[in-house]
Amino acid sequence: MEQYPTNKLNKVRKSDRAAYDKDTVHAILDDALVAHVGFVDHDWPMVIPMIYARDGDTLYLHGAKAARIAKALGKGVPVCITVTHLDGLVLARSAFHSSVNYRSVVVHGMAHQVCDADEKTKALTLITDHIAPGRWDETRVMNDKELNSTGVIAVPIERAAAKCRTGGPADDDEDYALPIWAGVIPVRQVLGTPEDDGRLVAGVDIPQSIEQAKARHS
């Protein structure tokens, strides 16, 4: 399996929970809707939620060109992109051994602005389709004014680490005799019933993209 490189910045301490192979990293990235993007702004760490998409070993972000984050990231700065799925609450007999089940990925790379119109359009297509697969082709074609006012940022994945916890609690041997409930409460992100905006042209049905999105998060 092809691996992402590690160094002291992304090596996970508990190695049994870590993975660096591309299959694991990509699956976690592709399955989430929101990433938390970290960068340094005037010596302070800044973490902003953003939608995104992956194309091979590159992550794409977007935002209004006027937005601070597009300006900051467009300069070619180090960023950290973290994606987390919370999968369960792990209740042990002791608070100490209580935990959560999760799948997360931490990506590091240098951000740069995408200027090429074709790459920008490809990135925006991927971001739109990441939210609802196939949505780009259902929408009205993007015009030049819209394309020009949108900032697209590319982050080639330089290092990446996945970290996962699965399974039930692991209590101390003597605690199993205690009359305390222990186990896992599963957590899921689900999509509800689509609510149209009340201004649909007659005869317009719920599109394929929503069915696809619902199938991914059900």
Next chain:
Amino acid sequence: MEQYPTNKLNKVRKSDRAAYDKDTVHAILDDALVAHVGFVDHDWPMVIPMIYARDGDTLYLHGAKAARIAKALGKGVPVCITVTHLDGLVLARSAFHSSVNYRSVVVHGMAHQVCDADEKTKALTLITDHIAPGRWDETRVMNDKELNSTGVIAVPIERAAAKCRTGGPADDDEDYALPIWAGVIPVRQVLGTPEDDGRLVAGVDIPQSIEQAKARHS
């Protein structure tokens, strides 16, 4: 309404989506299960998912004392703690006006290690109860060894900004004539059916804390 201070680091550009009052900020913080914690490590931004709790104007984090993040944050460094609820996918008739509905909070503060045993215990109680209200009192009492091996980090909220988007898409006037579905797909985080670990003492029922947790995320 009492407000958190703003400066150029946390002032939101689109002011109609921003709030700085404590009621709004606290409600968003209290309603989430995982925060994304940003700090600077060897000049790189680092973003790590963590569970947490709030006590007034202070956020508490915890981790094994041996963990890099506990060591890094314990030194008294600037951190950014971001919490995001994804509430909906907003599908407009154009990709450009497509968006997501969300509630997020970005907090800045200087982290410091909590050494006082009473404050540590209070913080761990709050973190445990944040995951499942009342869970601390249901679990076996924490012993000194456990308390000593757990690092607790306090982050007094120095600045905070909430940002929210609600409602449907806002398309360009001429696009409403297009035969394209537009609206919102609600997104929710839900808790599933508790799964015990198969080692319960006879007669142990699902505790109150799980019912409380489920009521908060249903």
